[in-house]
Amino acid sequence: MRAPLRATAARPSPGRRGGLSPRLPPVRLPSLLSFQAAWCVLPSRVLLVLTSQKGIQMYESDGSIMVYWHALDVAEHPPAQAVFARGIAAAGGRFICVGTSSGLVLVFDIPPKGTNITVSEVLEQHRDAITDIAAELGQAPDGAGDLVTADDAGSLCVWSTGEEFTLRSKIPAFGCACSSVKLWNGVVAAGYGNGQIRLYEAATGLLRAEVNAHARWIYALDLAPETGKLLSGAEDSFVHAWKLQRTPDTRRLQIEHCHAECVTDTQVCGARFCDPEGNSFAVTGYDLSEIFCYGRA
Amino acid sequence: RVDEWTDVDRKRVMNDIITTMFNKKFMEELFKPQDLYSKKALRTVYDRLAHASIMRLNQASMDKLYDLMTMAFKYQVLLCPRPKDILLVTFNHLDAIKDFVRDSPGILNQVDETFRQLIETYSCLSAGEFQLIRQTLLVFFQDMHIRVSIFLKDKVQNSNGRFVLPISGPVPWVIKICFNNDLFLRMFNRNGDEVKRTEFTTGGNYVTPQREGSFDLYGDRVLKLGTNMYSVSRPVETHMSGSSKNLASHAKENIAPNPLAKEELNFLARLLGGLEIKKPGGSETGFRLNLFTTDEEEEHAALTRPEELSYKVINIEATQ
Numbered sequence: 001m002r003a004p005l006r007a008t009a010a011r012p013s014p015g016r017r018g019g020l021s022p023r024l025p026p027v028r029l030p031s032l033l034s035f036q037a038a039w040c041v042l043p044s045r046v047l048l049v050l051t052s053q054k055g056i057q058m059y060e061s062d063g064s065i066m067v068y069w070h071a072l073d074v075a076e077h078p079p080a081q082a083v084f085a086r087g088i089a090a091a092g093g094r095f096i097c098v099g100t101s102s103g104l105v106l107v108f109d110i111p112p113k114g115t116n117i118t119v120s121e122v123l124e125q126h127r128d129a130i131t132d133i134a135a136e137l138g139q140a141p142d143g144a145g146d147l148v149t150a151d152d153a154g155s156l157c158v159w160s161t162g163e164e165f166t167l168r169s170k171i172p173a174f175g176c177a178c179s180s181v182k183l184w185n186g187v188v189a190a191g192y193g194n195g196q197i198r199l200y201e202a203a204t205g206l207l208r209a210e211v212n213a214h215a216r217w218i219y220a221l222d223l224a225p226e227t228g229k230l231l232s233g234a235e236d237s238f239v240h241a242w243k244l245q246r247t248p249d250t251r252r253l254q255i256e257h258c259h260a261e262c263v264t265d266t267q268v269c270g271a272r273f274c275d276p277e278g279n280s281f282a283v284t285g286y287d288l289s290e291i292f293c294y295g296r297a
Numbered sequence: 298r299v300d301e302w303t304d305v306d307r308k309r310v311m312n313d314i315i316t317t318m319f320n321k322k323f324m325e326e327l328f329k330p331q332d333l334y335s336k337k338a339l340r341t342v343y344d345r346l347a348h349a350s351i352m353r354l355n356q357a358s359m360d361k362l363y364d365l366m367t368m369a370f371k372y373q374v375l376l377c378p379r380p381k382d383i384l385l386v387t388f389n390h391l392d393a394i395k396d397f398v399r400d401s402p403g404i405l406n407q408v409d410e411t412f413r414q415l416i417e418t419y420s421c422l423s424a425g426e427f428q429l430i431r432q433t434l435l436v437f438f439q440d441m442h443i444r445v446s447i448f449l450k451d452k453v454q455n456s457n458g459r460f461v462l463p464i465s466g467p468v469p470w471v472i473k474i475c476f477n478n479d480l481f482l483r484m485f486n487r488n489g490d491e492v493k494r495t496e497f498t499t500g501g502n503y504v505t506p507q508r509e510g511s512f513d514l515y516g517d518r519v520l521k522l523g524t525n526m527y528s529v530s531r532p533v534e535t536h537m538s539g540s541s542k543n544l545a546s547h548a549k550e551n552i553a554p555n556p557l558a559k560e561e562l563n564f565l566a567r568l569l570g571g572l573e574i575k576k577p578g579g580s581e582t583g584f585r586l587n588l589f590t591t592d593e594e595e596e597h598a599a600l601t602r603p604e605e606l607s608y609k610v611i612n613i614e615a616t617q
Binding site (some may be wrong): 003031080082112128129131153175176177178193194195207209210211212213215217234236237240253254255256257262264265266267286287289 | 330352375378380405421424425426428429435439440442455459460461462464468469472482483484485487489495497501
């Protein structure tokens with residue numbers, strides 16, 4: 001069974017293999033609802049992380065070996081609640097963080113090679129299922145933190161990664177689920193179930209912009225770190241491109257709308273830039289077996 | 298040979314099916330937290346429900362009825378403006394059912410009881426939890442593109458079987474839009490003051506919603522999804538979209554052995570055990586419902602149905 005795809009493409013970077021390997025992993029994946037797949041790019045290696053109802057799997061980037069399997073503890077969850085892992089991000093050059101349906105964020109310490117992966121910490125600030133996790137993609141200003149976690153209630157937490165993770169700020173919910181989040185140059189970009197995109201200062205949690213961007217649930221946000229372009233995809237069939245401008249010294253923040261693309265009769269489930277400048281992007285949708293790629297003419 | 302249906306017959310079938318569907322034991326099983334059924338299991342339960350009275354359907358008509366039901370359901374789940382609206386759609390269904398049995402207080406009571414249970418179980422779920430339920434349902438219906446003539450006629454479905462997603466009309470009761478029906482952007486300074494407001498057109502044409510639908514036992518649901526498609530009676534047909542590469546995934550699903558098969562059969566037996574089926578008595582002849590225009594057409598449909606779309610119904614004798 002295919003879950004609604006959230007497209008995640010590897011960003012090509014020198015010296016690292018990009019893109020999906022055509023070879024399938026030899027392990028037969030259980031036919032359960034897979035929630036997410038994400039490339040985690042660390043300085044020494046790239047791992048493919050998959051989450052599902054049963055737990056978390058980590059593969060070498062060519063899919064040849066499963067290096068780690070973490071089963072979710074069903075006992076931690078109240079009965080009659082769905083159990084799953086959701087939200088994946090590489091952080092701090094050393095960790096992979098994965099969220100769970102109970103609101104916990106598992107921090108995995110990843111060695112430069114081999115399978116000796118351990119849970120170094122469990123972050124317990126969220127009370128609702130984690131929806132998304134994002135690491136700083138640019139340069140964080142001092143004290144701004146380099147990781148943001150989001151949950152079903154719409155609460156966001158900003159963290160500083162390290163041997164011990166520190167909570168930097170907490171952004172309260174306003175009554176709507178936060179479905180996706182990105183962090184860039186100390187700015188948190190959050191997409192919500194009511195179609196809104198909000199920008200917050202990561203260091204203080206202050207609201208800086210509120211965009212009524214979509215007429216339906218936002219499924220995907222992506223950010224091109226070299227230009228500050230933001231991409232949003234939602235159930236209303238639209239994909240929007242925005243331009244974020246952030247001057248680190250004056251801390252001024254601007255956002256403007258660049259482009260709208262309507263994918264006719266399709267609820268957009270995934271949207272990702274295909275390059276770090278944001279000159280092209282890929283879109284997936286419900287009931288769509290194709291990936292649509294858009295680029296500059 | 299099928300005789301003419303009378304109004305008494307129709308009422309009898311309606312009452313029997315509704316009584317069976319809202320049977321206390323059956324509902325108890327349904328309300329237990331559980332994974333979504335497999336396609337086979339769902340079809341088996343549906344078959345049992347359709348035959349809960351003196352009405353009978355041949356394989357071809359049963360297949361067609363089921364296709365119609367799944368596409369209508371898919372349409373309603375897909376087009377919900379907000380995740381919580383799947384509950385409003387459910388309430389619309391129940392409101393219509395209650396109207397069908399308004400002259401039978403006993404059955405009406407059963408339906409009300411289920412209504413209360415739904416309110417109790419689901420009213421407090423968050424938008425995120427509803428969205429998860431909705432996504433799970435949508436995955437179940439993924440790649441099904443059977444064309445339904447009533448949908449084609451009303452232009453809610455394209456000729457390729459995909460539903461039309463309108464980009465105009467009322468936004469869901471959570472979205473703010475501005476005067477010109479455009480979406481907009483607001484910026485704040487560090488003191489929290491609004492310093493800039495920009496509007497932009499997206500190509501959509503949205504309007505402010507009137508009000509939110511009611512989640513109470515009685516009330517105006519506002520949302521039209523889930524209301525009776527046949528309140529204006531018209532003929533209905535379904536068309537197989539022919540084999541396409543999308544259907545290959547169905548074929549694969551049927552071949553792979555299901556390790557949970559035994560568990561599922563046990564569950565089905567329990568579930569169906571709660572369905573009190575009345576078999577037609579000695580003197581009752583029963584009526585056969587044919588969803589095609591002639592018997593020959595029905596036979597032909599049974600023979601030409603694409604293999605990928607066969608439902609492989611499980612036969613269970615779950616007598617108590």
